[in-house]
Amino acid sequence: MSSRWADLFERAGAYETDVEAIRERLEEVRADD
Amino acid sequence: MTEASPARVVADADVLAADLLVGGGAREALDHVRRHSWVELVASDHLLDDAEAVIAGLADADLAADWRERIEDERVAVDHPAGDHPALASAYRGGAAHLLTFDEGLRSTATNLTIQPRVNLSIRTPDAFAGLFDPASLYEAVEGGEYPGPDRDPRA
Numbered sequence: 001m002s003s004r005w006a007d008l009f010e011r012a013g014a015y016e017t018d019v020e021a022i023r024e025r026l027e028e029v030r031a032d033d
Numbered sequence: 034m035t036e037a038s039p040a041r042v043v044a045d046a047d048v049l050a051a052d053l054l055v056g057g058g059a060r061e062a063l064d065h066v067r068r069h070s071w072v073e074l075v076a077s078d079h080l081l082d083d084a085e086a087v088i089a090g091l092a093d094a095d096l097a098a099d100w101r102e103r104i105e106d107e108r109v110a111v112d113h114p115a116g117d118h119p120a121l122a123s124a125y126r127g128g129a130a131h132l133l134t135f136d137e138g139l140r141s142t143a144t145n146l147t148i149q150p151r152v153n154l155s156i157r158t159p160d161a162f163a164g165l166f167d168p169a170s171l172y173e174a175v176e177g178g179e180y181p182g183p184d185r186d187p188r189a
Contacts (some may be wrong), residue, residue: 019057
């Protein structure tokens with residue numbers, strides 16, 4: 001059974017990131033494809 | 034090619050990851066989708082691969098895997114060639130009228146698709162989508178009749 005969104009969001013709250021870091025990481029991921 | 038539906042939404046990998054890891058406009062936008070069973074999130078495996086890799090890189094692999102399992106329960110799956118932009122191709126192949134992204138340059142990549150867009154696709158930031166989302170008028174256009182309100186718990 002898959003996780004509840006509430007539980008996923010709670011676990012994700014342990015990490016500090018922002019949209020800019022996500023954009024940079026995504027560009028790296030797509031550059032590696 | 035599927036006819037575009039205003040109730041079908043694609044979120045680029047940055048928005049999917051921001052929904053989980055940041056919140057803000059990305060979560061507000063995708064909460065609109067999660068609240069309504071008749072609003073569909075369209076995503077290819079390629080698109081989910083990208084988001085999962087971002088989540089694993091910025092958080093951890095276990096969280097990314099659990100997120101992948103959950104999002105696969107909800108998305109409408111589409112397929113497209115590996116060389117296409119995953120978000121744009123998901124939108125065109127899946128007949129989505131809305132594409133949410135933080136990438137300001139995404140519009141220009143449309144010309145690189147192996148399929149040519151024949152549908153009207155609105156490409157917006159999640160914040161803009163969340164601000165403009167009007168479930169009552171959308172429900173009337175898509176389902177017909179009076180909007181009954183949200184029918185799902187977005188945190189379930």
